Amino acid sequence: MSSLAQKKGFGAVLWDYLTTVDHKKIAILYLISGGFFFLVGGLEAMLIRIQLMKAGNDFLSAGLYNEIITMHGTTMIFLAAMPLLLAFMNAIMPLQIGARDVAFPFLNSLGFWLFFFGGIFLNLSWFMGGAPDAGWTNYASLALASEGHGIDFYALGLTISGFGTLIAGINFLVTIINMRAPGMTYMRMPLFTWTTFVASALILLAFPPLTIGLFFMIFDRLFDSNFFVVEMGGNTIIWEHLFWIFGHPEVYILILPAFGIFSEIFAIFSRKRLFGYTALVFATILIGFYGFMVWAHHMFTVGLGPTANAVFALATMIIAVPTGIKIFNWLLTIWGGSIQFSVAMVYAIAFIPSFVAGGVTGVMQAIAPLDYQLHDSYFIVAHFHYVIVGGVVLGLLAGTHLYWPKMFGTMLSEKLGMVTFWFFFIGFHLTFFIQHFLGLFGMPRRVYTFNADQGWDLYNLISSVGALFMAIGIIVLLVNVVLTTVKNVRVGNDPWGDGRTLEWAIPSPPPFYNFAQTPLVRGLDTYWIEKMEGNKEGMIYAEPLGDIHMPNGSIIPFVMSFGMFVAAFGALYFMDDTKPWALAVLVIGLGITFGSMLVRSLKDDLGFYITKEELIEDAKRGGNTDGHK
């Protein structure tokens, strides 16, 4: 089949990706679109840093600056970091537990397309009358007063992509609960699978409050309700609560999978079993649990009263304990290991001090009285960039290097990877370390300019130079990707040589059914165990070779998501007197969505079987990676 795949035209490939339900292809879709939005968000970051490069700059107007900071935050969190993590979860987690696909392949595709159309809708605001400008937190008091449709793009776009994320979360949970290979007990699951599991549970419980908050925002702005309208009895603090009940767990949704990637890297490149595996698992669960009890630390200055502030301050500080457990376990994994400084490992080592710095400033802000001083200053900006860039983005870059061979069958250049690393790492600290001091000196966040006599010029210039370094690093990474793809040097099952878990026991990229025979798992790091015992195949099997049941591809997820996209335009223009067609568009869009849902429900979709003979043929050819019969 692989020879056939090369002959496929562009149209066929496109159709294949539009209809695919294969978790590995959906992972590539997430990677490409998340990567695209990461570049868009990065471009916005560069514009911000150019504007703040010198005092009294007029590169951007104040209004445009507000739009850019709003879109930078929103894009990076919802459209870049999360989908990129979902890419790795999709690509790797089913392989790690020995499954042939996720529990709901159709829903997996639906989740992606909802995210995709939501993200496109949000970004269309740039071309259709202005982007949202109330900050990524979109506080109601600002948002309701915002002119134009920017906020509506935000609320509708995030609602759609939020549905997609929720679906992905449920899907991963069920996959891990029900589809683990025989012998893969919970306490034998690789740590990346564990963090995927906990992050998915957080998605499940954190996204509904956001959706409800966004619904209130949509109703208030577009259908004249009064949730946040104070003179009609509304209350803007409700938005803040709903947003942060989502928003704080969201931070852990982002960081936990990154922790998982780092845990894999530390074990592989130290050639050691993870130190304190059990403690790492329970620390992950605890972080997820506490993640829901701390949201009001974002609201210390709202005036909830000293009792509430004290409770949330304490709960926040407690989270440092499980996080500290993890840091020490990673250090002790490296300790005495036979360390290989691959690019992925270098990212992982760089992550530890960077993330600890972000964690320490987090505990500082947990002290409510101090937070009154730090609130809304650049200290906050520095803090959350230290945890998000120093934790999540380093994790994504490390994961890109680690899993690229498994996803694409080629190795990213380690040399260029090192160049990217040094530019990015130095640039990151240059940009954000100094912002702590800018904050302490009193520079407020979200201001579009400052005066020359405030003494912030030099520090802001240094920060902007750092951003340039990061941009160079990312450009080198893109060059790396292009060169690697052009050279197309294929790699084997276990390109790092020290893979420990099941994904390294199968071809890179794996055949579309992943495992011709379901493996039998005999312990933590099962592939490592088999290798150490001299098992040439790297796996023992739980079943004889037989027919495999696989799901059919479908265009319905794409159509269903497109319907939501259309309906969102209808809702957006619903109140505009000049656009009487809006209601029709809303009805048509919802009609497409519910119609395709009905088709999906009424039409039987039983999947198909790959026969034993085809599997044997594939094995002779060295694996079927095409994805279609």
Next chain:
Amino acid sequence: MDINKRYTAQSWPDHPETATLEGKNKFVGFWLLLAAETVTFASLFATYLALKDKGPSGMEFTAAGLFELPLVFAMTMILLTSSLTSVYAMYHMKNHNFKAMQAWLGITVLLGLTFLGLEIYEFNHYVHLGFGFTHSAFSSAFYVLVGTHGAHVLFGLSWFIALMIRNSKRGLNMYNAPKFYLAALYWHFIDVVWVFIFTVVYLMGVIG
């Protein structure tokens, strides 16, 4: 799973909804979805409680003055009964008695439609009193909470009807048994939410 495999009451498994891997996945996935739905409604309830009786200065509407229990009590009884009839339907599903299942599902749908009709009547009544969606924060919170429940009822009814029509000619098999089961599960969830609405919105509202 072979969709054409014929079952008798004897060969039909005890738990057809979880007899296949697809069924198991749907079962677990649906319970998780209900967890997300629970958080959704919790957010709506919290907002309602925060905005109850809140409106522009001099607003004449309060929960104590607006709500009347007799109609809502009737609606509650109707919906609770429909939950019971859906249990009967699932009893017959598990015994592989397709006709009885369809009959009880039909009764469930009729009761659900009655409930929905009464809810529309109730909303219409309030709107005529001047208590519309845009009237105040209180009215917005009320309509969105109770209306979201109503939308769930509508979706549940459409689901039942679609399943009944689609499978009317072919009876029960391993492919559609989990679907019927989940629709009934959804219906119970809707019922539980209504019990909370009845308590929090209406009973606590009338008490003041």
